[in-house]
Amino acid sequence: MMPGHIVRFAVAIVAFAILARLPVGLDQAFQFDAALALIWGFGILSLVLLTGYAGQVSLCQATFAGVAAYGAGMTVSSMHGGYLLGIVIGVVFATILGVIVGLPALRLHGITLAIVTLGIALVFDRYVFQDHIFDWFTGGTGGWQVTSADLLGIKVDSSQHLLAAYDVLLALFCLVSVLMVNLHQSGAGRRLRAIRDSEVAASTMGVNLTRYKLLAFAMSAGIAGLGGSFYPLIAGSVSPQPFWVFTSLQLAAIGVLMGVRYVPAAALGGLFMAVVPDVLTRYGHGTFMNRFNYDISFDWFQIAVGVLLILQLILLPDGVWGDMRAKLLHARGAAQRKPAREAPA
């Protein structure tokens, strides 16, 4: 068998090639959704790292994305920097916030950590993103407007060049996914997993809890921030609503639903979050048998997510992807007479 990381890169490149051309024939609104799917995909990816690998619960991932979005917007609109600089600054801001959020995590676990991250999400949502004191950061009630940007020669913007934006995001997503899988298999990844399984045992084995927990939070926030920093470009402006509390809750819900330990789950989840509701609202109304008017709105989607989450947590703790994978490995293992190892796809 070829070395694991080469296989992963190859898979990533093939996936990119296929997915990059997919939205070409679709109209603008769907292209917007596709790009948005990737942004939320980054959010779920960050959860995979933080919760799936390191076992730290976090209900504020959308907040990290939002901080990066505002940071990028601020750099471009207020400080007139290039968008590339905006992305870097956005990610840096998000990472710094991640470290700050990680500090209480050093002493708190499980429920209490969830409560604190929820509180942080709410504070940013209601206060930092909306109060006039932070106008220098948020651009006031209208938020920053971004018309177009030049990323290393590729023209990207929120209406004529959405496909280019989508491709750039997709490339980054594939890259980060591969890196995350590599991380999972590396020494650092093992230490994170040790922390997830049992902090006491991990520290007994010599894992530096402080360093690795903060690292997990920082990287996770950075990943969410990478997606978020593209948001102003895709949407043309930044506002608090996409990054509010309920988005963080949705990211957590969909992440767990798809399988928070597995990277491909993030892609699925992003798609689920951004594309499915829009498809439903666009095509989900009409007349059934010429008599009954039906109208599938976003609410139905939310209900489905909630119910599926409940069902899944009761029945399939490893998520949709995790369970499919387990079955696949089980089948393969039965054929090869080898015990199924826990390794991501």
Add this chain to the structure above:
Amino acid sequence: MVARSLRERIAVALLAGSVVVASVLGVMTVLAFTQGGVGGFGPQGEVAGSTANVPGGGSSNSQATSGGTGSSSQSQSGVSGSSITIGGFFDITGPVDSSVERDTVRAYMQLVNAQGGINGRKVQYVWCDSKYDASAAHACAEQMISQHVLAVVGLTAPLGENNEIPTLTSHGIPVIGGLGTPAEYTNSLSFPVSANFYRYGTAIADEARALGAKHPAVVVLGDVPWVHPVEANLLNRLSADGVGYTDVEEVSATQANYTATVFNLQHAHHGPSGGGAAPNYQCPPGSASSCPDYVIAALDPFSYHRLFDAMEAAGWYPHVLGAGLDKFNVQRSYDKEIHGAHSLVPFLSPYDHQNNPTVRQYLGAVEHFYPGQFQALDIYTQHSWTAAMVFVAAAKAAGSNLTQATLIQQLNALHGFNTGWSVPLSYGPGAHDPNHCFTYTMDKSPHGTWSTTSGWICS
């Protein structure tokens, strides 16, 4: 515990269900692909509606959203042999609910369709929910563009419309109507029907002086993007008119409890956070019952209700001068505090002009097609109805050769267009600002009836 085999069965069922759903969605997406993708694929994936020349297919169904991705049933943007597609987006989910504005436009279009349509073509209305969120508004604008609407008519999205008007017009889509946000008045493809909010500020300040307000307190909605220049204008004008104000409170559309706001209006001296004249009058101690004597308010219909609740709880009944104050159904809970309140509006109030033909048609259509929305009618639905009127008039004048270009031409050719309940509207080349006039209505007894107290006051 659940038996393992049962678990597996349920798991398989879930997976099968997901596969089914995924296939359905896949089919839908593919359909969108085939219907919408025939138009030229630009290198950046632009859907170049203008280059497509696909013969009108029979794929439209009777629902108003059959536009889909559009180009299969349209040979030009928004217009096919038998139908015209227009659209609009509205903040429906969230703190404000503009679904009644959407339904008002739809009622008008259904009326028009029932009378034969526009030169034989039926009108279809595509709508999107912008959720009081600037980014969702952008997504909605993208949808309007993707669905090749001929025009955007009657949109009502307090948070998002200001940003998206340039987005729409940069694709050649004319925008008719709107709330009165600044972007509507600086764009040659935007055809507003109402007064600029900026003018509201001037007009209210002048009316405050005319009514004899001596020491008003001011409360405005603070969390809509374009409000600060309007607020500044109002406060500066009050100053210039020699009316000293005591306090300005900036509230949020999502703020629930106005107890502290009312307390501050009575006792505090806050200034505007975004520019404008500072408060320049302090109520002398012990004059609480007569100072401030007026409350000048610029709020959305739901917030008025909360303000008045808090005023009632505090037992405080100053005179009220409000912009756009008159939401019929919420009024039932206003009670004493609204007696004698003045409201500033750019359209005749329907309540005391029931024989006006426009009013009769408006009330009748909404009652007939959307009876559940009748109680929600307010000043902004009058904007939407007027926008619908303007669109249909121009579209009819364009005759059978209706395109975006001819529509815009006819819109610009409108002079002295009589809406029946406002001053006549005139457009022309360049940016448009047709409506400079207000009328004042007042709540009288029996409580709950509004009557017009002035003719048109124009600036």
Add this chain to the structure above:
Amino acid sequence: MSTFLAYTIIGLSLGGIFALAALGIVLIYRVTGVLNFAHGAMGMFSTFVAWQIFYGWPHPGLAPWAVTAEAITVGLLFAMVLGLVLEFAVFRWVRNRPQIVKAVITIGVLLTLQSTASLIWKNNQYHLPIYIAPQDWTRQVAGVPIGANYVVIVAVALGLAFGLAAFLRYTAFGRAMRAVSDNPTSASLWGVRVDTVGAVSWMLGSLIAAVAGILITPFINFDTTSLTLLIVDSLAAALIGGLVSLPLTVLGGFMLGLLETYPTIWIQSLGFPRLIALLVILAVLIVRSPRGLPGVAK
């Protein structure tokens, strides 16, 4: 000085709301081990049901107080059914799972309830709430009106806090509930009917959520999300009580209300109080974390 007094009154009113909202969370946590993020949503749903009875359908010939009573009764009955359904369909099956899993399940419940309410009653905000006492029964204290509805909130919060605390400590059923929450397996070995206790716990929790919802909605926006958004403040108050003591939770609520209101004398901001709530949460958790919170596992 009178400003300070006025703001104290305003702060205590806010605190009463937090106290009432937090009580149900602490109760459910104590007897089921579930930190119920959906608490606000459950209360919201029952309140909407009561609203539907009160405003949605005509009641010819009934006196206003009778209509109120009918609406509230139906709302509370519905709440009990809701609690029962949740216990039977969801929480019964996850009794032995880690607390964080149970908490994430409540997120699923939250999303479902909120969206269902939004489908049925739409998302706008001009639903008129139900008032127990007429709105104009107010008394001015230091220039701030205190309404009878608010006094009802405080009375109910205090009554529930002490009543439930006594119930849990001194009655057999209360002791059974505590036993089940500590360790369902050994409780069942001791002959406690775990299923019954679980069902009653959730019914009671849902009932309190409904009571809180009906009493609180006159003071906040009556829509599908506002009660849920109270969660952080309620949790702060609950944490002050250590997630265990009901009377301390009420005290915590009042303290939080005051802490959130005083700064607004100088800082005009709608979001700043959330920051205060978060700081309180952090302070409580970090101060207590060496010993951990009583009853919080893992």
